[in-house]
Amino acid sequence: MASFSFGAGNAAKLLRIPLYAAGRLATLVIPRTADEWVFGCGVGIGDGALAMWDEVAAHGHRAVWLVSDERAARDAAARGIPTVRTGSLRGFWRTARARVAVVTHGFGDVNRYAIAGAFIVQLWHGIPLKRIGIDSPETVQLPGPMRRMPPAALLRRLLAVAYRRTTRQIDLIPAASHLVRGRLESAFSLPDRCVPVTGEPRVDVLSRGDAATRRHRARHRIEQVVGEVGDRRLVLYAPTWRDGEADPAVPDPDEWRRIVAVLERHDAVLLVRSHPLGAGGYTPPVATTRVRALGSDRVVDATPLLSGIDVLVTDYSSMAFDAALVPVPVVWFAPDLESYLARRGMYGTYAEVAGSDWATDWAGTLRQLDAVLGDDAERAMRVRQAAALGAHVHAYADGCNTQRVYQAVQARLTGDRTRRDATGRTRRGATARARRDAAGRARRDAAGRARRDAAGRARRDAAGRARRGGRG
Secondary structure: OOOOOHHHHHHHHHHOHHHHHHHHHHHHHOOOOOOOEEEOOOOOOOHHHHHHHHHHHHOOOOEEEEEOOHHHHHHHHHOOOOEEEOOOHHHHHHHHHOOEEEEOOOHHHOOOOOOOOOEEEEOOOOOOOEOOHHHOHHHHOOOHHHHOOOOHHHHHHHHHHHHHHHHOOEEEOOEOOHHHHHHHHHHHOOOHHHOOEOOOHHHHHHOOOOHHHHHHHHHHHHHHHHOOOOOOEEEEEEOOOOOOOOOOOOOOHHHHHHHHHHHHHOOEEEEEOOOOOOOOOOOOOOOOOOEEEOOOOOOOOOHHHHHHOOEEEEOOOOHHHHHOOOOOOEEEEOOOHHHHHHHHOEOOOHHHHHOOOOEOOHHHHHHHHHHHHHOHHHHHHHHHHHHHHHHHHOOOOOOOHHHHHHHHHHHHHHHHHHHHHHHHHHHHHHHHHHHHHHHHHHHHHHHHHHHHHHHHHHHHHHHHHHHHHHHO
């Protein structure tokens, strides 16, 4: 059962409006530093935020990571990353003082009440296939009971307005390509200058170094999490989040038996990666080493592990775009496409990414998986498809995305300072001109008064002389 839904999240936002207002007033008077950064990530210490942390630290900036639980604090400590609690007074203060705030999911990755006024870098956490942000009706969804209340439509409109006002505070969100750029601009209501095509920092790990080294490191990390796998082929199953709805793909006992049979036939292991915001009953009825959990409770960020995967099975997950950089062959399994499209929507069509032969049940999925694992030609064809998908959505595959994002941030910060300095010089110049003009007017007024006074005296003197001459 899902641990989060848009409806519940939106209800909480409505209740927090007074806190947002108070935080905004505080950030108007708390001065921000010139060079401090704060980091946060919705899933812990990982994703694009970790890649950016390493880049920022290499340049010597003062920075801190905001964490919301003990696990994140421990993971950060193991890497030597200083932390403060997101919801603490120190978390508020550090966020309110920071020049730059880096997030991957939402403003709540750092202290949400103190972020206004910072230069906000939203790295996001995947190339969107399903609609996100204001493009998705789920974004302004209300909890079940509230949907039936008379003011529901008004509340949704208010949420949409609030969402746009919030996302327009984002100063920079990197895009993987011009195709993705358009989606992000639409989803977050942002202009072109805020969405540079730099590539995503989160996927640099899939392009740096040579393929053999990446695969060795990924397999080693997988074994640390799930136990020994040896040379067995690894199939990663990554269903996406359904916003509180039941997962229609959870296998029944008979399907589990067929899944295990295919895995045994090809000496493979299935790694189940449920979405971090949801959970599913992916436990076989009979104990087996052929199926192992790789959930977010065991590994925060699965992206670095993709180099060690042999086949990816997914429905609508953005992980397919990440895996395309390896490239990993994909078996597309969409058991609820029609209802999912009605609820979330999609950028483009499903066929544009999945082709025309996606599976709709486990029987079809296992037939395709059997072919990929057992037929070299089928595997090669799907590898080519994955590579083509990667070329379509990724403008860069050189491992330098993080550097480009850092450079883009610095360029924007420098440009902002230059504009502020120019504005300041203009204001100072205008003030000086105003003072000079005022002084000039004062001098002219004084001279005018002096002339008038002199003329008045002259007329009075002349009149006096005339009167005296008349009496004489």
